[in-house]
Amino acid sequence: xxxxxxxxxxxxxxxxxxxxxxxxxxxxxxxxxxxxxxxxxxxxxxxxxxxxxxxxxxxxxxxxxxxxxxxxxxxxxxxxxxxxxxxxxxxxxxxxxxxxxxxxxxxxxxxxxxxxxxxxxxxxxxxxxxxxxxxxxxxxxxxxxxxxxxxxxxxxxxxxxxxxxxxxxxxxxxxxxxxxxxxxxxxxxxxxxxxxxxx
Amino acid sequence: xxxxxxxxxxxxxxxxxxxxxxxxxxxxxxxxxxxxxxxxxxxxxxxxxxxxxxxxxxxxxxxxxxxxxxxxxxxxxxxxxxxxxxxxxxxxxxxxxxxxxxxxxxxxxxxxxxxxxxxxxxxxxxxxxxxxxxxxxxxxxxxxxxxxxxxxxxxxxxxxxxxxxxxxxxxxxxxxxxxxxxxxxxxxxxxxxxxxxxxxxxxxxxxxxxxxxxxxxxxxxxxxxxxxxxxxxxxxxxxxxxxxxxxxxxxxxxxxxxxxxxxxxxxxxxxxxxxxxxxxxxxxxxxxxxxxxxxxxxxxxxxxxxxxxxxxxxxxxxxxxxxxxxxxxxxxxxxxxxxxxxxxxxxxxxxxxxxxxxxxxxxxxxxxxxxxxxxxxxxxxxxxxxxxxxxxxxxxxxxxxxxxxxxxxxxxxxxxxxxxxxxxxxxxxxxxxxxxxxxxxxxxxxxxxxxxxxxxxxxxxxxxxxxxxxxxxxxxxxxxxxxxxxxxxxxxxxxxxxxxxxxxxxxxxxxxxxxxxxxxxxxxxxxxxxxxxxxxxxxxxxxxxxxxxxxxxxxxxxxxxxxxxxxxxxxxxxxxxxxxxxxxxxxxxxxxxxxxxxxxxxxxxxxxxxxxxxxxxxxxxxxxxxxxxxxxxxxxxxxxxxxxxxxxxxxxxxxxxxxxxxxxxxxxxxxxxxxxxxxxxxxxxxxxxxxxxxxxxxxxxxxxxxxxxxxxxxxxxxxx
Numbered sequence: 001x002x003x004x005x006x007x008x009x010x011x012x013x014x015x016x017x018x019x020x021x022x023x024x025x026x027x028x029x030x031x032x033x034x035x036x037x038x039x040x041x042x043x044x045x046x047x048x049x050x051x052x053x054x055x056x057x058x059x060x061x062x063x064x065x066x067x068x069x070x071x072x073x074x075x076x077x078x079x080x081x082x083x084x085x086x087x088x089x090x091x092x093x094x095x096x097x098x099x100x101x102x103x104x105x106x107x108x109x110x111x112x113x114x115x116x117x118x119x120x121x122x123x124x125x126x127x128x129x130x131x132x133x134x135x136x137x138x139x140x141x142x143x144x145x146x147x148x149x150x151x152x153x154x155x156x157x158x159x160x161x162x163x164x165x166x167x168x169x170x171x172x173x174x175x176x177x178x179x180x181x182x183x184x185x186x187x188x189x190x191x192x193x194x195x196x197x198x199x
Numbered sequence: 200x201x202x203x204x205x206x207x208x209x210x211x212x213x214x215x216x217x218x219x220x221x222x223x224x225x226x227x228x229x230x231x232x233x234x235x236x237x238x239x240x241x242x243x244x245x246x247x248x249x250x251x252x253x254x255x256x257x258x259x260x261x262x263x264x265x266x267x268x269x270x271x272x273x274x275x276x277x278x279x280x281x282x283x284x285x286x287x288x289x290x291x292x293x294x295x296x297x298x299x300x301x302x303x304x305x306x307x308x309x310x311x312x313x314x315x316x317x318x319x320x321x322x323x324x325x326x327x328x329x330x331x332x333x334x335x336x337x338x339x340x341x342x343x344x345x346x347x348x349x350x351x352x353x354x355x356x357x358x359x360x361x362x363x364x365x366x367x368x369x370x371x372x373x374x375x376x377x378x379x380x381x382x383x384x385x386x387x388x389x390x391x392x393x394x395x396x397x398x399x400x401x402x403x404x405x406x407x408x409x410x411x412x413x414x415x416x417x418x419x420x421x422x423x424x425x426x427x428x429x430x431x432x433x434x435x436x437x438x439x440x441x442x443x444x445x446x447x448x449x450x451x452x453x454x455x456x457x458x459x460x461x462x463x464x465x466x467x468x469x470x471x472x473x474x475x476x477x478x479x480x481x482x483x484x485x486x487x488x489x490x491x492x493x494x495x496x497x498x499x500x501x502x503x504x505x506x507x508x509x510x511x512x513x514x515x516x517x518x519x520x521x522x523x524x525x526x527x528x529x530x531x532x533x534x535x536x537x538x539x540x541x542x543x544x545x546x547x548x549x550x551x552x553x554x555x556x557x558x559x560x561x562x563x564x565x566x567x568x569x570x571x572x573x574x575x576x577x578x579x580x581x582x583x584x585x586x587x588x589x590x591x592x593x594x595x596x597x598x599x600x601x602x603x604x605x606x607x608x609x610x611x612x613x614x615x616x617x618x619x620x621x622x623x624x625x626x627x628x629x630x631x632x633x634x635x636x637x638x639x640x641x642x643x644x645x646x647x648x649x650x651x652x653x654x655x656x657x658x659x660x661x662x663x664x665x666x667x668x669x670x671x672x673x674x675x676x677x678x679x680x681x682x683x684x685x686x687x688x689x690x691x692x693x694x695x696x697x698x699x700x701x702x703x704x705x706x707x708x709x710x711x712x713x714x715x716x717x718x719x720x721x722x723x724x725x726x727x728x729x730x731x732x733x734x735x736x737x738x739x740x741x742x743x744x745x746x747x748x749x750x751x752x753x754x755x756x757x758x759x760x761x762x763x764x765x766x767x768x769x770x771x772x773x774x775x776x777x778x779x780x781x782x783x784x785x786x787x788x789x790x791x792x793x794x795x796x797x798x799x800x801x802x803x804x805x806x807x808x809x810x811x812x813x814x815x816x817x818x819x820x821x822x823x824x825x826x827x828x829x830x831x832x833x834x835x836x837x838x839x840x841x842x843x844x845x846x847x848x849x850x851x852x853x854x855x856x857x858x859x860x861x862x863x864x865x866x867x868x869x870x871x872x873x874x875x876x877x878x879x880x881x882x883x884x885x886x887x888x889x890x891x892x893x894x895x896x897x898x899x900x901x902x903x904x905x906x907x908x909x910x911x912x913x914x915x916x917x918x919x
Contacts (some may be wrong), residue, residue: 058322156599171819174819175214176246176247176251177216177246177250178247178249178250179212179214179247182210182243183207185203186204188209189203
């Protein structure tokens with residue numbers, strides 16, 4: 001239950017906001033440019049206005065594209081937890097895949113903790129997203145969406161990954177702000193458990 | 200995982216109940232889970248409960264739950280960081296600190312509150328349901344505006360009225376005392392004390408009637424007894440008008456109100472004057488003297504008695520009541536308004552005579568006369584209701600005496616429409632507030648019309664059907680007026696045809712405004728559409744069929760066709776709006792747009808919209824309204840006696856409309872200023888603290904940062 005307050009993506013954002021990792025902004029900009037560049041090639045033609053039912057199944061690249069075109073990804077600080085989750089999950093896969101020795105700490109199979117500080121983020125961002133990485137990112141996204149068994153959870157996840165704020169989700173789905181937070185926590189938990197089981 | 204899931208499911212159910220219009224109880228949901236989850240469930244449910252209660256117009260506080268769940272104070276306090284600060288104590292509404300919920304009136308909640316801006320204690324009233332019918336809300340605010348002018352020791356002072364975050368409120372003097380209805384239960388009131396209390400209330404009525412306000416629901420529950428047993432009248436017109444439950448259809452629940460209601464009002468006549476309040480006060484005096492209401496029974500019995508039965512003389516119930524006071528009381532509760540004191544002042548005078556031991560002017564009515572009067576009343580009312588109908592009722596409401604004056608003052612007015620044959624309704628505007636007074640509307644039939652009207656300003660509704668219509672403003676001058684100065688604005692013109700006949704400028708009907716502006720309905724239930732953008736230069740060119748720029752002293756050239764038109768004086772704005780097929784919005788209409796929108800995200804904004812750039816607001820339905828809080832403010836049709844007037848006079852010729860006669864300076868006069876909505880400068884626009892700037896500007900003000908926005912009613916109003 002402490003996933004949002006302990007280590008993990010939330011901590012990155014915290015570090016970033018507190019200005020501990022100013023240099024990371026540059027890294028992010030390059031990483032992000034690259035992501036957008038890749039997503040441009042893969043994006044299907046989708047409308048930019050709102051997320052309709054069909055878009056629930058849209059790819060991570062469409063989400064990146066949408067978020068980028070709406071200016072939501074330009075600042076590293078605008079990124080929210082689900083984004084970091086996705087990136088970190090893809091990153092972990094890459095790490096496992098190549099069996100590269102890293103300086104990351106490993107603890108109890110909880111890969112959340114792997115990327116729990118600004119250094120880890122730096123490491124992620126300093127590696128240019130390779131085609132392999134992008135494929136895995138896309139797979140992680142689709143897998144993440146697939147294990148959400150509830151339509152509302154899926155829509156919230158898509159909206160969130162696409163850069164919508166909690167207020168916008170609340171307005172879009174006509175639910176209370178507390179419900180958005182609660183549902184996001186469930187998504188987070190579902191993904192975490194799935195990650196653990198895999199490890 | 201399971202725990203999160205279980206809490207989530209219960210929360211979904213809780214939320215779903217709220218969304219279906221029910222009021223789910225937290226405690227019932229807590230019982231449905233085991234003790235290990237109670238804390239986390241409570242925290243979630245409280246957050247939802249706070250959100251939906253607020254959405255329903257309540258003013259909830261975290262403290263409410265601490266009382267309800269004293270064992271979970273820790274949990275509840277931990278929520279403070281997660282919910283909006285104004286919900287965490289202390290409760291706030293704008294600058295008001297809501298300290299204590301002190302009651303519920305017919306129209307909503309009453310709070311013991313503190314105005315932090317002006318550092319004073321106030322009674323703050325808010326309509327209970329935030330989605331209150333806009334028509335009712337208008338009445339709520341209109342009455343408050345009228346009452347705000349009354350400053351009298353026996354009238355509860357209304358300090359201000361307004362809206363915060365879409366919630367209307369009225370801030371009034373806080374009176375720390377019981378209602379008269381409760382007060383009498385522990386006070387022994389003798390005749391002199393009863394006379395004194397009623398004299399004081401009557402003094403309050405004199406002040407109210409002088410301001411043109413009729414209470415309509417005067418009763419012991421609407422009189423507060425302040426320290427020193429000083430009576431103060433409260434809730435002028437508000438409770439009565441906003442409380443839709445005050446109808447004949449609910450026997451047993453509303454007898455208190457009927458017991459003090461004049462016969463003409465009990466008949467549902469909307470057009471009652473101050474003599475209706477005189478009746479109600481007489482009924483209060485009757486009760487203070489006899490300890491019973493004038494009539495008793497079920498609603499139907501009460502109505503029957505109010506119409507047809509003479510009340511029992513007070514002295515038959517209590518021999519000790521002085522004759523003179525009984526006479527005053529019976530005169531005040533005469534069935535026919537013409538038999539009562541004609542003004543509250545006359546009642547004050549007679550009560551003072553009684554208190555000073557002088558002979559009163561009211562005459563005792565003998566048994567024979569009373570019988571005759573009963574027959575006359577009975578016949579008169581039967582005849583009125585049975586045969587003569589509405590017109591006769593209206594006459595009875597006005598009263599013969601006033602009717603003579605009324606008839607003498609009226610002008611014969613003619614009006615044509617394009618196309619001819621449209622129906623025409625004249626709705627007089629209240630000279631104190633500028634709001635239409637529907638009770639006094641005059642249906643003039645099909646155009647061309649010829650109609651006798653009292654001098655004053657009118658909203659003229661001309662219509663063929665629900666779509667093809669126009670609502671314009673016209674002025675009927677005093678009798679004997681010469682031709683109007685030739686303003687280019689039609690709403691200020693008239694022509695004397697001779698023989699006391701005045702012709703008003705004709706009205707051209709429209710199906711919709713014909714300018715470029717896209718008209719949008721700002722929220723479900725709105726009775727008006729409003730232009731998506733401020734009125735632009737291209738709209739101006741189209742409306743006036745010109746390619747010239749507006750000219751005005753100090754006005755800079757508007758750089759692009761789709762920039763907001765500026766440098767319009769109020770009357771120019773009125774004239775342009777009429778010619779474009781719309782009208783100016785009211786302050787209420789613009790505030791509702793502001794209150795129901797949020798700053799739109801860039802992605803949803805049309806990038807080609809230069810009007811109000813960086814200032815687009817989005818409704819929950821995705822409708823975008825541009826420039827509401829831009830650096831160009833907008834004229835409204837509204838004015839308020841409570842806002843100070845800003846008078847900026849330019850000596851040089853101001854704005855000119857092409858082909859129009861030169862500007863004539865009318866000079867400031869009552870009601871000659873109007874409220875301007877929105878920020879006036881870049882500084883104000885960029886101030887994040889308050890987007891809701893309202894100021895009263897003199898009507899001839901033309902500024903580089905003052906324009907207009909077109910509105911139009913969805914359907915012609917006041918046609919039923």
